[in-house]
Amino acid sequence: MEHIYCDDYPNVMHWKAVQEFTIEQASLLLAGLDPFDFKDGLDSVKQINHSRWKLAHGYALSLETSIRRGILTPIICAKYVYNEFLDEMNATKIDPNDRTETMSYRHTIITRSSLNQWVTNENVILVLPYRAKKNPPPIIQEFSIEDNNIKKLPNNTQHSSEGLELTQEIIEQFWSTYDVENKQTAPTKKEVIDYLIGKGVSKNLAEAVDIVLRPFELRKVGRRKG
Numbered sequence: 390m391e392h393i394y395c396d397d398y399p400n401v402m403h404w405k406a407v408q409e410f411t412i413e414q415a416s417l418l419l420a421g422l423d424p425f426d427f428k429d430g431l432d433s434v435k436q437i438n439h440s441r442w443k444l445a446h447g448y449a450l451s452l453e454t455s456i457r458r459g460i461l462t463p464i465i466c467a468k469y470v471y472n473e474f475l476d477e478m479n480a481t482k483i484d485p486n487d488r489t490e491t492m493s494y495r496h497t498i499i500t501r502s503s504l505n506q507w508v509t510n511e512n513v514i515l516v517l518p519y520r521a522k523k524n525p526p527p528i529i530q531e532f533s534i535e536d537n538n539i540k541k542l543p544n545n546t547q548h549s550s551e552g553l554e555l556t557q558e559i560i561e562q563f564w565s566t567y568d569v570e571n572k573q574t575a576p577t578k579k580e581v582i583d584y585l586i587g588k589g590v591s592k593n594l595a596e597a598v599d600i601v602l603r604p605f606e607l608r609k610v611g612r613r614k615g
Contacts, residue, residue, distance in 0.1 A: 391512075391514045392514065392515050392516070392517050392561070393421075393444075393514060393515070393516045393517070394516075394517055394518070394519045395421050395441070395516055395517075395518065395519060396518075396519040397421075398421045398516070398517070398518035398519070398566075399421070399422065399423040399426065400423075401418060401423050401566075402571075402573060402574055403425075404418060404423075405576075407501065408500060408501045408502075409464060409498050409499070409500055409501065410498065410499060410500075410501065410504065411494065411495055411496065411497060411498055411499075412449055412452045412453065412492075412494040412495075412497045412498075412499065413430045413431055413449065413494040413495045414430075415448070415452060415499060415504055416431065416445050416446070416448040416449035416452060416494070417430065417431070417434070417445050419445070419448045419508075419513070419515065419516065420434075420441045420444045420445035420448055420516055421441060421516035421517070421518075422434060422439070422441060422445060430494075430495060431445055431446055431449060431494060441516065444516070448513075449494050451511075451513070452499070452507075453492050453494070453497075455507060455511070456485050456492070456497070456499075457485055457486065457488065457492075459485075459486075460507065460510075460511070461499060461503060461504075461507050462499075462503060463485065463497050463498060463499050464498045464499065464500060465482060465496070465497060465498045466482065466483055466484070466485040466492060466497050467480045467481060467482050467483060467492070467493050467496035467497050468480070468481055468483045468490050468491050468492060468493050468496075469481075469493040469495065469496055480493060480496040502583075502584070502587055505562060505584060506587070506588070508562075509558065509562075509588075515561070517565050517566070518565075518566060551594075552594065552597070552598065555585065555590060555594070555598050556598050556601060556602060559581055559584075559585070559598055559599075559602055560602065562584065563576035563580065563581055563584070564576065564602060572606075572607065575603075575604075575607050578599050578603070581595070581598070581599045581602075582595045582596060582599055585598060585599075
């Protein structure tokens, strides 16, 4: 999975426990932007010409088209219209398949789990903090030791398995924003296991993946507060 790394990624820990997002909130978060920092959401990032405003708007359009095509199921699909009787704007439910209606990014709601699944299934390019970028290990060049016909082999042997692929996915989805100096940024065991089970992974394999990735010092930590 490809990524975009940025050095101005905000602290979004206050969104970790949120289980439902509007399309607008999800789009900004996917683009590495905190919705709380932009009063008018997608309009604000465009108005200030933020370096990732086009990316955020692209995510919003991608989410909308996925909902329209039935790839992503919303909790509520809504439009925003003017109510002449009340002289105010109101959100009204619409049929996602009705393309004559304009979908409101600020009022159409999706779940965290469906968003995560969409990101995985559609191979969506994510924005991550630059500190999460993994430097590839150096390849040890083959060489001969003098007076001995012994060679050190390169460590670039290719191997893949379901477990390794799941491990890499969990690193990208949950551990890429972990800050060792702030233990509260670590995902909970339940978050990881529920996500994997939601993908059809057995409970035993899900627990094994979590154990492999979870630092020893965090394995006995209780429920994360706040």
